[in-house]
Amino acid sequence: MSQHVVVPVALYQRIFVTLIVLTVVTVAVALVDLGEWNAVVALSIASLKASLVALYFMGLRWGDRMTRVAVLVALAGVALLFGASLNDDLTRESKTYLPAELRPEMLDFSVQGLDGLTPEVAPPPAPPPAAAPDTAHGAAH
Amino acid sequence: MTPDPSSRTAVNYLNVDYGVRSWLLTKDHKRIGFLYLVSITVMFAIGGLAALAIRLDLLTPAGDLMGDDTYNKMFTMHGVAMVFFFLVPSIPAVLGNFLIPLMIGARDLAFPRLNLASWYIFILGGGITLYAVLTGGVDTGWTFYTPYSTEGSNTNVTSAALGVFVSGFSSILTGLNFLVTIHRMRAPGLRWLRLPLFVWAQYATSIIFILGTPVIAITVLLVAVERSLDIGIFDPALGGDPILFQHLFWFYSHPAVYIMILPAMGVVSEIIPCFTRNKIFGYKFIAVSSLAIALLGFLVWGHHMFVSGQSVNASLIFSFLSFAVAIPSAVKVFNWTATLYKGSIGFEAPMLYALGFIGLFTIGGLTGLFLASLGLDVHVHDTYFVVAHFHYIMVGGAVMGYLGGLHFWWPKISGKLYPEWLARVSAVIIFLGFNLTFFPQFVLGYLGMPRRYHVYPPEFQVLNVFSTAGASILGFGYLLPIVYFAWSMRYGKVASANPWNAAGLEWATPSPPPPDNFAETPVVEDDPYGYTRIDPGEELQVA
Amino acid sequence: MPDSHAASVPHAHHHGHDSHAGHAGHAVAHQFDDAEQQFGAATLGMWIFLLTEVMFFGAILAAYAIYFVTYVDPFEDASNHLSLALGALNTVILLTSSLTMARAVHAAQTADARTQVRWLVRTLALGAAFLVIKAFEYGSKFEEGLVPGIGFRYDGPGAAQHELFLSFYFALTGLHALHMIIGIGVLLVLVWMARRGRFSAAYFTPVEMSGLYWHFVDLVWIFLFPMLYLLGRH
Numbered sequence: 001m002s003q004h005v006v007v008p009v010a011l012y013q014r015i016f017v018t019l020i021v022l023t024v025v026t027v028a029v030a031l032v033d034l035g036e037w038n039a040v041v042a043l044s045i046a047s048l049k050a051s052l053v054a055l056y057f058m059g060l061r062w063g064d065r066m067t068r069v070a071v072l073v074a075l076a077g078v079a080l081l082f083g084a085s086l087n088d089d090l091t092r093e094s095k096t097y098l099p100a101e102l103r104p105e106m107l108d109f110s111v112q113g114l115d116g117l118t119p120e121v122a123p124p125p126a127p128p129p130a131a132a133p134d135t136a137h138g139a140a141h
Numbered sequence: 142m143t144p145d146p147s148s149r150t151a152v153n154y155l156n157v158d159y160g161v162r163s164w165l166l167t168k169d170h171k172r173i174g175f176l177y178l179v180s181i182t183v184m185f186a187i188g189g190l191a192a193l194a195i196r197l198d199l200l201t202p203a204g205d206l207m208g209d210d211t212y213n214k215m216f217t218m219h220g221v222a223m224v225f226f227f228l229v230p231s232i233p234a235v236l237g238n239f240l241i242p243l244m245i246g247a248r249d250l251a252f253p254r255l256n257l258a259s260w261y262i263f264i265l266g267g268g269i270t271l272y273a274v275l276t277g278g279v280d281t282g283w284t285f286y287t288p289y290s291t292e293g294s295n296t297n298v299t300s301a302a303l304g305v306f307v308s309g310f311s312s313i314l315t316g317l318n319f320l321v322t323i324h325r326m327r328a329p330g331l332r333w334l335r336l337p338l339f340v341w342a343q344y345a346t347s348i349i350f351i352l353g354t355p356v357i358a359i360t361v362l363l364v365a366v367e368r369s370l371d372i373g374i375f376d377p378a379l380g381g382d383p384i385l386f387q388h389l390f391w392f393y394s395h396p397a398v399y400i401m402i403l404p405a406m407g408v409v410s411e412i413i414p415c416f417t418r419n420k421i422f423g424y425k426f427i428a429v430s431s432l433a434i435a436l437l438g439f440l441v442w443g444h445h446m447f448v449s450g451q452s453v454n455a456s457l458i459f460s461f462l463s464f465a466v467a468i469p470s471a472v473k474v475f476n477w478t479a480t481l482y483k484g485s486i487g488f489e490a491p492m493l494y495a496l497g498f499i500g501l502f503t504i505g506g507l508t509g510l511f512l513a514s515l516g517l518d519v520h521v522h523d524t525y526f527v528v529a530h531f532h533y534i535m536v537g538g539a540v541m542g543y544l545g546g547l548h549f550w551w552p553k554i555s556g557k558l559y560p561e562w563l564a565r566v567s568a569v570i571i572f573l574g575f576n577l578t579f580f581p582q583f584v585l586g587y588l589g590m591p592r593r594y595h596v597y598p599p600e601f602q603v604l605n606v607f608s609t610a611g612a613s614i615l616g617f618g619y620l621l622p623i624v625y626f627a628w629s630m631r632y633g634k635v636a637s638a639n640p641w642n643a644a645g646l647e648w649a650t651p652s653p654p655p656p657d658n659f660a661e662t663p664v665v666e667d668d669p670y671g672y673t674r675i676d677p678g679e680e681l682q683v684a
Numbered sequence: 685m686p687d688s689h690a691a692s693v694p695h696a697h698h699h700g701h702d703s704h705a706g707h708a709g710h711a712v713a714h715q716f717d718d719a720e721q722q723f724g725a726a727t728l729g730m731w732i733f734l735l736t737e738v739m740f741f742g743a744i745l746a747a748y749a750i751y752f753v754t755y756v757d758p759f760e761d762a763s764n765h766l767s768l769a770l771g772a773l774n775t776v777i778l779l780t781s782s783l784t785m786a787r788a789v790h791a792a793q794t795a796d797a798r799t800q801v802r803w804l805v806r807t808l809a810l811g812a813a814f815l816v817i818k819a820f821e822y823g824s825k826f827e828e829g830l831v832p833g834i835g836f837r838y839d840g841p842g843a844a845q846h847e848l849f850l851s852f853y854f855a856l857t858g859l860h861a862l863h864m865i866i867g868i869g870v871l872l873v874l875v876w877m878a879r880r881g882r883f884s885a886a887y888f889t890p891v892e893m894s895g896l897y898w899h900f901v902d903l904v905w906i907f908l909f910p911m912l913y914l915l916g917r918h
Contacts, residue, residue: 004723004892006793007786016783023775026910027768033918039752042910049906057786057899064724066324067731074735077352078742080439082749084455085388088443089750091454097377097384098754242715249715251725317732325725326715351732355740363744363855371833372851374747379844379851385750389743657714 342407405542
């Protein structure tokens with residue numbers, strides 16, 4: 001059963017200092033260009049900080065089994081939500097909601113003789129070779 | 142623990158206090174269950190009248206009864222009222238509220254004030270939705286699909302969405318309360334594998350409540366915000382993805398189907414052993430399959446989106462997992478059937494509903510496999526085949542289970558017996574009316590009649606007339622229990638503590654139960670469903 | 685099944701006495717057997733509530749993540765509309781408020797009523813400071829014409845995606861701010877209760893539960909800060 005755990009104040013203070021240091025680190029790293037790794041590093045540090053808050057400030061470290069189960073269920077739920085919807089988004093052949101410039105398959109329409117099917121969109125004249133949806137620079141109208 | 146025969150005149154939860162105030166401020170889980178019973182019956186009536194209007198309109202191919210806008214508002218009202226304000230709260234909020242503390246030997250739920258708050262939140266959400274309906278209606282369908290709901294529709298989408306948002310918190314609080322109660326407040330000796338299967342089912346349902354409901358809440362809130370403040374989350378003009386809305390919507394709304402069906406399965410698992418006088422077959426399998434359905438239920442939402450533009454990869458995974466749900470569902474059906482084997486089967490009204498449930502749920506489940514198949518779904522998607530399929534699950538399954546449970550525990554709830562003969566007749570009427578209404582819709586859908594259309598080609602008329610005729614029989618069948626339940630509250634024969642000779646802690650306390658449920662905390666020493674076979678020739682004494 | 689199950693039931697020992705009165709300190713509600721069961725129920729209930737909150741924020745963050753991977757560059761550009769300094773300052777404020785909240789709970793556990801009120805008030809002040817800074821941030825977005833729906837005036841490259849990003853910014857930080865406001869309301873009640881001597885070494889469940897909530901709101905911000913403010917700084 002749950003019980004009250006009195007945590008020494010010094011431990012709270014150490015955790016707090018660690019959190020502040022991590023905040024400084026995450027801001028500092030964000031100023032350096034690491035390409036795609038910026039987001040990864042930022043999210044990793046955020047997860048580390050969140051774990052410290054949950055484990056020590058919220059006392060998860062001393063919590064009973066059901067508390068941990070609740071946390072694991074929450075993490076699984078979020079992972080499912082992220083995983084399944086991202087899986088759809090990243091594997092979609094045609095993102096019909098995107099502007100025409102961001103849809104590589106639109107460039108092939110004239111080749112396949114399909115122009116005229118989407119009269120409101122004119123395919124851009126010169127197909128840029130590396131126009132994958134997630135690296136589309138300056139997605140302007 | 143044998144009930145005292147004089148207990149009828151003793152203090153119980155119904156006569157402990159009188160007056161509107163004592164009901165509206167009650168913290169007794171039994172009274173709150175009763176409040177829910179009355180409120181969802183009102184919502185059921187509203188949704189039912191809308192259904193009747195739809196069916197009357199579809200009597201003729203031209204749809205002569207109402208205009209197409211009105212028709213759209215009718216099926217939206219039917220869907221919103223039935224899904225969010227009747228089916229989702231039905232068994233959990235009425236029977237679960239009433240029975241869980243009784244079944245686990247507790248004096249109340251863990252958080253009685255939160256329980257009352259959940260009812261008020263439900264009423265508030267229902268009130269907002271009714272306001273939306275009465276001041277012009279909503280025409281998006283209960284699914285609120287974007288971008289129509291955010292940009293196209295000029296009806297009261299915002300207030301309807303807010304109503305759904307608010308009522309979601311009622312579900313969350315109910316689920317939270319049930320989980321904590323089942324974890325922390327079981328009577329001594331009531332280990333997990335001694336819990337009644339109804340409690341297992343409610344436990345699984347509560348997990349869906351707390352995991353899924355927040356997602357639909359934020360999703361409909363985003364729709365309301367996008368509509369009223371014009372900020373774009375799903376707006377294609379800003380590069381937003383309307384299919385993303387469908388992901389978030391079905392993340393809750395598919396598991397919501399299991400919110401409706403799991404508690405009904407729990408009810409059936411209680412009724413079948415009682416009216417076969419058999420121990421339930423495969424207790425552990427039925428218990429674990431509830432959890433398995435809750436888990437798998439979260440992994441299959443994409444089968445609503447096979448033709449939406451979802452990626453083929455995602456569709457394949459969702460299709461496969463949807464087939465997997467058939468396994469725990471079939472485990473339950475087989476175990477119920479095995480419980481019937483060599484039982485002393487009685488055909489009292491609750492059992493008629495339970496048997497009806499098994500058959501109709503099986504049809505609904507198997508046609509679900511048609512829809513989970515990628516190829517076939519393209520043919521029948523958004524046709525009456527889908528409508529028939531989910532009504533077999535929701536009406537043939539969930540409503541049958543709800544009515545069966547209501548009849549089974551009515552003596553406990555009201556302290557009175559309902560008229561058994563009339564109840565059997567109405568159970569048969571409902572079963573026949575249901576099948577006449579919805580079976581033709583399988584055929585209609587397979588022939589290509591799309592759902593949510595106000596007019597249809599004349600060659601579909603015969604089947605539509607069958608369906609409408611069935612709907613009026615079904616509607617009459619639903620009226621009967623409302624009338625005789627109300628009648629029995631006043632004029633019914635007084636029920637003993639255990640009129641069915643049923644096992645379970647809830648029958649070990651007087652009917653209706655005293656405010657604190659048990660004179661002293663019961664101690665559980667046996668496994669559940671300790672039924673003994675009745676010898677041939679010996680009649681089960683009812684009441 | 686064997687009947688030697690008594691040991692496996694956690695609260696078996698507390699049953700059998702059904703008188704609900706006569707406990708030292710705070711009265712145990714009638715549905716519980718004892719204070720321990722009541723505290724166990726409250727803790728589990730709070731964690732389950734936080735689980736629903738995780739799903740609540742998780743849904744909108746999942747939507748945000750999908751758009752981010754779709755529109756990496758416009759979102760990184762749009763992120764620079766936000767003030768890094770104010771965001772970082774607010775992060776530090778919230779982390780500090782978590783420390784003060786933890787110390788308030790600690791004071792409650794060690795039955796130090798005066799210290800407890802002091803730490804609660806400090807937490808409250810930090811929470812209010814966070815909201816004031818947030819309000820300034822919102823105000824400057826309004827002046828710059830960066831509020832979607834109400835006069836969105838940015839028309840640089842990828843304007844539509846910038847508006848999408850800012851929609852998420854307001855939705856996410858708005859929901860978070862709403863949680864902060866609720867948290868401040870809860871703290872006010874706690875201060876009032878503590879002043880009236882409602883808590884003792886035997887009963888301080890509300891303080892602990894509110895602490896969990898406060899830390900959770902901090903935890904949400906820990907994710908919001910890098911996801912919104914730090915995307916495009918390199």
